[in-house]
Amino acid sequence: MRVRDFGRFDTPLVLFGGPYSNLQALEALSSALNGRPAICTGDLVAYGAHPVETVALMRSLAIPSIAGNCERQLATGALDCGCGFDDGSACDLLSQGWYSHLSKACDAETIAYLDSLPEIGTFTHQNRRYAVIHGGATAINRFIWPDSPEAMFREEFAALEEAIGAFDGVVAGHSGIAFHRRVDGIQWINAGVIGLPPHDGRPETRYAVLSDGEVVIERLPYDHDAARASMEATGLTQGYHLTMTSGVWPSEDVLPSSLQRSP
Secondary structure, three states: OOEEEEEEEOOOEEEEOOOOOOHHHHHHHHHHHOOOOEEEOOOOOOOOOOHHHHHHHHHHHOOOEOOOHHHHHHHHOOOOOOOOOOOOOHHHHHHHHHHHHHHHHOOHHHHHHHHOOOOEEEEEEOOEEEEEOOOOOOOOOOOOOOOOOHHHHHHHHHHHHHHHOOOOEEEEOOOOOOEEEEEOOEEEEEOOOOOOOOOOOOOOEEEEEEEOOEEEEEEEOOOHHHHHHHHHHHOOOOOHHHHHHHOOOOOOOOOOHHHOOOO
16 A cells, blocks of 8 residues: 655644535635645545546645545546445445546546555644544445444554554544544544535535644535536436435435434
8 A cells, every 4th residue: 555644734734535526615625724734535536527627626726635445446447436335235326327427527637646646644743643544444445434333443543553653543534424533542533525415414514623633523515506506417417416405315325324314
């Protein structure tokens, strides 16, 4: 696995994941930074209508990022997103539509940039060392949830320590749900994603701010109507276009029962 040091930060640091080709959301995050540095947990491209434009904006903002599963799949010419959905699940079936659009829309320069991203990032923030991963260090597409067992976090800690040495915290993404836990004194920060709402019935998405060792999860309002309209105009109407305005995912079968909205 490629590891890249993103440097040292001593001011509040914005953490986010999953721009998901949602250009409007990334534009809103850019405005919300207010000069603060930021780091991304990957999946720059996915469900939305503007993968090339989203990557171009990320590059112009010079925001460090690791690779998500979508980046790795595109770079290898894979035929699916590699998100880790169960075969035949609604998420698996829906992904066939948006991933096909993604693979056709991305040009060679965009894919080359995505291929250059590391699998693991590191940074130091106010004298604490952090690792940045997508899903897990054991598997890029591993789903880790707010109520996942502690043993799962310990597996990830062990894999990361073998790869990068000692650390004080982990910044992760992939699941789409922002949360913060401590296991054995080590922080696990899922910064959420800015490209889709977290299945809570509101269109705002999420990002995190790290300061003085504490984490605050923030809402990100943005022009979700425009995001939906751009998806519809592109033919991305498999269900995630509705999520942009409803705040509800088109399927819950990827979620643990504790996070499902239906009985």
